[in-house]
Amino acid sequence: MIFEKMRQQIVVYALVLVFGCSVGFSQQPAPPENVNAFDTPNDAGASITITWDKSPEDGTGAEAVTGYHVLRKSGDSEFEVITKSPLTAGETRYVDKGAKGGPAYTYSVQAITASESTVNSAETAPVKAVGNWFHFGKRWIFLALILFSVAVVYSIYHARRGKEIFIRRIPGLEAVDEAIGRSTEMGRPIMYILGLGSVSDVATIASMNILSQVARKTADYEMPLRVPCNDPIVLNVVREMVRTAYVNEGRPDAYQEDDIFFLTESQFAYAAGVDGMMIREKPAAIFMQGTFYAESLILAETGNSVGAIQIAGTDSDSQLPFFIAACDYTLIGEELYAASAYLSREPMLIGSLRGQDYGKLIIFGALIIGVILELIGVTWVTTFFQRV
């Protein structure tokens, strides 16, 4: 009798255990579905993108999925986890930046629950990371660049035919002759400051182009042209450039190499050095053209205090108000880049300004059309430009 009761109890316990286990196994989460791996577009060929549909139990259910791991294998090797920590629930995309160009990789996505039970998705097809020759994400920018370049080149070659092109008066550039003439009358030097940009900055190159035109005039007037530099490469380029300008004007004897010198690379030490020169030498004309930062106002105010006529120009839009406040003339925005053409009056250079104006016209037109369309409720234009 006792043995019979014990046998019944054992059977009951065994049934409970088997039932419990079966319930436990059946609570394993459903795996992520539609796992897809593909070569990441528009990259150097060092990454593969994996996407998947969330597990049906992502964040819900008794055994909710709390995160995902991505697994990778190459050839016949075993899968290994490549995510350092689990991706959070709800994630459906991962970029494997550890993929190397060459071998084909297979991926699987592993769903994890709070009780750390896991389930792997089906394997993806093998995929290779391949470098792309063209970044299709930048195609519209490329197209715009080509169109703008064609407009500029067309205008340049149109200008070669000798047709006169109107360019609006830029007071800051009209004043260059006035500034140099004033220096000559007062017998004081001219100071040219190229800013803190390096030779790879387009604003510095634009500034050097203006300096070349200024140097031609100072060579004619035999006025000392002082150029303190803060970049060693700019110093050497400027020396060569000014020397050539003097030679081209037939005044190689007037060129003074010592007037173009290196001061320092430190921003505020440069400002202090140039300020000191302004106070001591009291230049009659100061040109500040190029890239400037916080030192712009320190320089411009000192120049103002010594009574110099100041012509400034910069591509740093945050410094423009300071120059406008402290200088007599300021080249704003693209005027800095138009200065060389304006001063030299070479037809081909002036032609490029016409092309630049075409570009502005197109942008202006697009802005007006965009505003009108947005006002009448057509939003695809705005959406298109936001995507670009």
Add this chain to the structure above:
Amino acid sequence: MRRQVPLALCFIFGLVMMLAEFSPHPVSQGIRKEIIDWSLIIWPFALVLAVASLVHTHWIRIRRRAEYWQYSYLVFIGMIVMVVIGIPFGKRHPAFVWMFENVQVPMDATMFSLLAFIIASAAYRAFRARTFEASLLLAAALIVMIGNVPVGDFIWNKLIPFGDDLPSTARQWILDNPNLSSRRGIILGISLGVISQSIRIILGIERSYLGGGD
């Protein structure tokens, strides 16, 4: 020939660098990196010439007894001390770091702090309401200044029965609308100017940086 070689090099490298901007392929990016590395090599040679220029300038000042020539000795002393400590012991040596932190940093900070006073004098000139534009500038500046400090809103809310926090709201409107739109206009112009200038240089039409002429 003296002009054609730099112009040809400028055309080739300018075009390659521009196209590399649109090509993420390892080969094009490798070429791009290589060109940038080459340009970096020029720097040390240019630095030697720059230091020679600095020494020459101050030596001439001392020899000619130019105004404040005594300070040129300070340039030499500073340069020699930094080189003597920096080259053999490296830039992390305590003496080198001490000089940087206790000499250069305070002097830089001094120059930077001068901006506060300089801005005041420049603002005084800019905001003199002599024309309509200057008056507009003055009014905008006053609103932005008052809106920038919490006490502006506090005083407004205490004294004026309508328009809660109007100074800071007006300030934000000025910054977000007239200010931002005009800045973007300038940036658009600058961008077109940069592209146009680059095309002129790449095609060899702009030669002023070579000293001008043909």
